[in-house]
Amino acid sequence: MPGPQFLQYLLNCSLLLCATALFSPFCHAQTTEISLSGRYQCVQVKVQQKIQPCSAAPLILKNDGRFELRGWEGHYLVNGEFVELSDSLLKARAKIEPGHKISLRYYGKNGLVEMIYERRVADLGKISLG
Numbered sequence: 001m002p003g004p005q006f007l008q009y010l011l012n013c014s015l016l017l018c019a020t021a022l023f024s025p026f027c028h029a030q031t032t033e034i035s036l037s038g039r040y041q042c043v044q045v046k047v048q049q050k051i052q053p054c055s056a057a058p059l060i061l062k063n064d065g066r067f068e069l070r071g072w073e074g075h076y077l078v079n080g081e082f083v084e085l086s087d088s089l090l091k092a093r094a095k096i097e098p099g100h101k102i103s104l105r106y107y108g109k110n111g112l113v114e115m116i117y118e119r120r121v122a123d124l125g126k127i128s129l130g
Contacts (some may be wrong), residue, residue, distance in 0.1 A: 009046035036078060037063045040102055047113050058118045059102065 038061060041069035060068040067076045067085055074087030083102060085092045094104040100119035105112060 034061070036083060036096070036102075036119075037061045038100075038119045040100075040119050042115055043101075043118045045113065046116075047108070047110050054115060056115065059104070059111045 023085075040059040040061070042056040042058065045052050045054040045056070048091060055122070057070045061076055061083070062068075065075050065077070069085070072085075072087065072090070076086075078086045078096075081096050083094045083096060085094065092104065092106060094102045094117075097103050097116075102117045102119075104115045104117065107109060
């Protein structure tokens with residue numbers, strides 16, 4: 001018959017296995033990627049180091065991996081801290097910023113342009129469900 005120390009060892013191992021099985025779904029959920037899908041309003045544009053308010057069309061990231069931006073349509077892919085936007089001819093990369101923001105930089109006729117898009121999270125108290 002096994003001694004009391006061996007039985008305590010088995011009990012500790014079985015408790016550890018139970019705890020691992022019990023909490024592993026929570027650990028896995030933390031590593032899953034957050035969905036970026038939604039409607040992003042342009043909140044500011046920076047051209048030649050001057051920040052201006054932005055009234056450009058929104059960037060729309062759909063659940064199925066497609067996007068729309070000023071008539072440009074294609075697919076997007078989240079790659080680390082970037083969102084890669086592409087169609088059959090063009091490709092752009094935008095940086096994911098804290099606070100539900102996406103920063104898109106490109107070279108326009110006046111040099112480097114940076115557009116900041118922000119996802120507006122709806123205030124549930126102001127939405128009509130009917």
